[in-house]
Amino acid sequence: MPDRNVWIDGQPVPCFLYGTAWKEARTQQLTEFALRLGFRGIDTANQRRHYHEAAVGQAIATSIANGMLVRDDLFLQTKFTFRRGQDQRLPYDPAAPVRVQVEQSFVSSLAHLGTDRIDSYLLHGPSQRVGLASADWEAWRGMEAIHDRGHVRWLGISNVSLEQLERLCQQARVRPRFVQNRCYAASGWDREIRAFCTANGLVYQGFSLLTANREAMARPDLARIAARHGRTASQIVFRFALDVGMVALTGATDPTHVREDLAVFDFYLGDEEIQRIENLLSP
Secondary structure, eight states: OOOSEEEETTEEEESEEEEOTTOGGGHHHHHHHHHHHTOOEEEOOSOTTTOOHHHHHHHHHHHHHTTSOOGGGOEEEEEEOOGGGOOSOOSSOTTSOHHHHHHHHHHHHHHHHTOSOEEEEEEOSOSSSSSOOHHHHHHHHHHHHHHHTTSEEEEEEESOOHHHHHHHHHHOSSOOSEEEEEOOGGGTTTHHHHHHHHHTTOEEEEEOTTTTOHHHHTOHHHHHHHHHHTOOHHHHHHHHHHHTTOEEEEOOOSHHHHHHHHTTSSOOOOHHHHHHHHTTTOO
């Protein structure tokens, strides 16, 4: 059977995460449901504009209180988001230096999630599209300080270009272990960054695997592969992501889809099928 984990520094990390963005009032209910079905990796952010981190914490607390799991069962990932990615409900003082904002946001995340440690803490995208600015380095130094104190196990970055990732890896004192990007079939499923991650001991996390790839999802090749395995096209995309070494994120809100997503651990794709999916939108 396919492994449900990737291994980092001898520690298991679930290779399928439940993403909690854009769920608002349903966040607690849906997160509890995902945990009940068997998800043990949760992705969130201290960004009230798109996430309800406190409701994620309530779902975790309820699940622990009900005896469904213990904190050590969970891989818990959250993020620091710069001011431009936030609305007016800020988790920090906007007048404070960036490094202080990182500290304030992290303390707020611990309170929201009812924990004293975070497994993975991500910089929720650099402050600019090209290069890394002084604010990015100040934020990363703040994250490194939190890592030094033992309150977070691994650091990472999301929404990043290859050039930015290369610079971060070259100059960071504590290198990122996770890269989380929106994953487009049109770019070979972020092939260049995935290759960099593989070559440098980083773990790639792919999000929007379905919603960013509607054209790919409609391709006859994908339908034929799905029919061959008796699966949905969505299940084939998630199985493909796992087979090529990604940690996959799903944000499913339909209970049937959440169940189907977790049912990708009892089959593999063949090498030829993987290659076809890799090249679905290649010129």
